[in-house]
Amino acid sequence: MIPAAFDYVAPRSLPEAVADLVKHGSEAKVLAGGHSLIPLMKLRLSTPSFLVDIGRIQDLSYIREADSHIALGALTTHHEIEFSELVKARLPLLQQAAAQIGDAQVRNRGTIGGAAAHADPNGDFPTCLLALDAELIAVGPRGERSIKAQDFFVDTFTSALEPAEILREIRIPRPPSASSGTYLKFSRRSQDWAIVAVAAQVSLREGRVERVAIGLTGMGPRPLRAAAAERALTGKAVAPDALREASAQAADGTQPPEDLNGSPEYRRHLAAVLTRRALEAITGSK
Numbered sequence: 001m002i003p004a005a006f007d008y009v010a011p012r013s014l015p016e017a018v019a020d021l022v023k024h025g026s027e028a029k030v031l032a033g034g035h036s037l038i039p040l041m042k043l044r045l046s047t048p049s050f051l052v053d054i055g056r057i058q059d060l061s062y063i064r065e066a067d068s069h070i071a072l073g074a075l076t077t078h079h080e081i082e083f084s085e086l087v088k089a090r091l092p093l094l095q096q097a098a099a100q101i102g103d104a105q106v107r108n109r110g111t112i113g114g115a116a117a118h119a120d121p122n123g124d125f126p127t128c129l130l131a132l133d134a135e136l137i138a139v140g141p142r143g144e145r146s147i148k149a150q151d152f153f154v155d156t157f158t159s160a161l162e163p164a165e166i167l168r169e170i171r172i173p174r175p176p177s178a179s180s181g182t183y184l185k186f187s188r189r190s191q192d193w194a195i196v197a198v199a200a201q202v203s204l205r206e207g208r209v210e211r212v213a214i215g216l217t218g219m220g221p222r223p224l225r226a227a228a229a230e231r232a233l234t235g236k237a238v239a240p241d242a243l244r245e246a247s248a249q250a251a252d253g254t255q256p257p258e259d260l261n262g263s264p265e266y267r268r269h270l271a272a273v274l275t276r277r278a279l280e281a282i283t284g285s286k
Contacts, residue, residue: 003041010053014139014166017054021164022141024050030166031055032075032114035106054166060113063087069135069174074113074167082107091172093132093181093199097124100185113167116152119159119222122193126153127223128183131199131215134172140165153222178210179203182281184274185217188261194218195261196270198226198250200278209233214278216271219254228252229275238283247276 011017021028029048031037032055040046054060060075063084070090072081081087082098101107101115101124115125116136126149129136134149141164152160161167175181181201185194197217203210212233214226226249233246256267280286 001042003038004044004047004049006041006047006049006051008051008053010056012056012058014054014057014060014168017052017057017166018139018141018164020050020052021166024052026163028052030117032117033077033110034114035102035110036114036118036120060168061111065090065174066171069171072112072170072172074116074169075111076113078102078107078110078112078115079104081112090174091132091181093183093201094125094128094172097128097183097185097197097199100124100183100190103191112170116170117159117161117167119153119155119157120193121156121220121222122195122218123223124183124185124194124197124217127197127215127217128199129170129172130223130225131181131201131213132172132175133213134170136167137169137171138162138165139168144168150225156221158222175201176203178205180282182278184278184281186270186274196256196267196274198271198274198278200275200282202279202282204238204283208235208237209283210235212279214250214275216250216254219251219256219267219271221255224254226250226252226254226271226275233279238285240280240285243276243279243283243285247272247279250275 028050031053060073062073078098087095129149185197199215201213216224228249229246236242251268251271256264
C-alpha cells in the first residue's frame with residue numbers, strides 16, 4: 001500500500017498549474033481532493049511520476065447564482081455542496097447526492113471537480129451533472145473552453161479533458177420554479193459506491209411533465225441518460241400508471257456490467273425500481 005515514487009508541486013495559479021502539466025506531459029496527474037487518485041496510487045493502479053496539487057489555488061471553491069445558472073468552483077467540496085442553502089433550494093438532487101458520498105472525512109476533502117474529472121461510472125456527481133445538463137469549463141494551454149456534460153464523460157475513467165487541461169468551474173442551468181429533482185442510490189453499505197443510482201429532474205406544467213431528465217449510475221462504462229423513459233414520460237399527465245410505464249423503460253439501451261455486486265438483469269431491475277421511486281418522490285404520485 002505504498003505509492004511508487006513521484007515528484008510533487010503545488011502551484012498558486014491555474015496558468016502555473018497548466019504550465020506544469022505541459023512540461024511533464026503524460027507522466028503528470030492533477031491532485032485535487034485526492035480521494036480518488038491517492039487510493040489508486042497506493043494500490044499502484046496509477047503510477048504518475050509527477051503530481052500537480054491544485055488545492056492551494058485561490059478562488060476555485062465557491063457556489064454562486066448567476067442570471068441563468070448556478071456556478072460551482074472545481075474545488076468546491078462535497079461537504080460545502082451538502083450544506084449549501086442555495087444548492088438545497090435550487091438543486092436538491094445535487095445536495096442529496098453529496099450527502100451520500102463516502103463518510104465525513106471524504107466529504108470534507110473530495111471536490112466536485114475532482115469527481116467529474118475522475119469520470120468513475122459508479123460515481124455520484126457525474127450522473128447528477130448529466131441529468132442537470134451541466135456545462136464544464138476547462139482551462140488549458142490553448143485557453144478556456146466549455147464542454148457539455150453529455151460530451152464530457154467518454155468512457156470508464158475517461159473524460160473529454162485534454163492532457164494539460166484542468167477543470168475551473170461547473171455551471172448548471174437554473175431550473176424553473178416548477179421543477180424539482182432527487183437522487184436515489186442503492187449500495188451494499190451506506191458509504192459504498194453505488195451499485196445503481198438514479199438522478200431525476202422533472203419540470204411540471206398544469207399537471208403534465210413538461211421536461212424530464214433521468215441520469216443512471218452503474219449502468220454502463222459512463223453515466224447514462226434513460227432516454228427511453230424520458231421520451232415515454234414527456235408530455236404525459238402525472239399519474240401512477242404513466243410513471244410505472246416510463247420507469248419500466250429506464251434500462252433500455254444500457255449495458256450494465258456483471259460483477260460481485262450483481263448481474264446485468266439485477267441492475268436493470270434496480271434502475272427501473274429506483275427510477276419509479278424517484279419520479280414518485282418528485283411528483284407526489286404513487
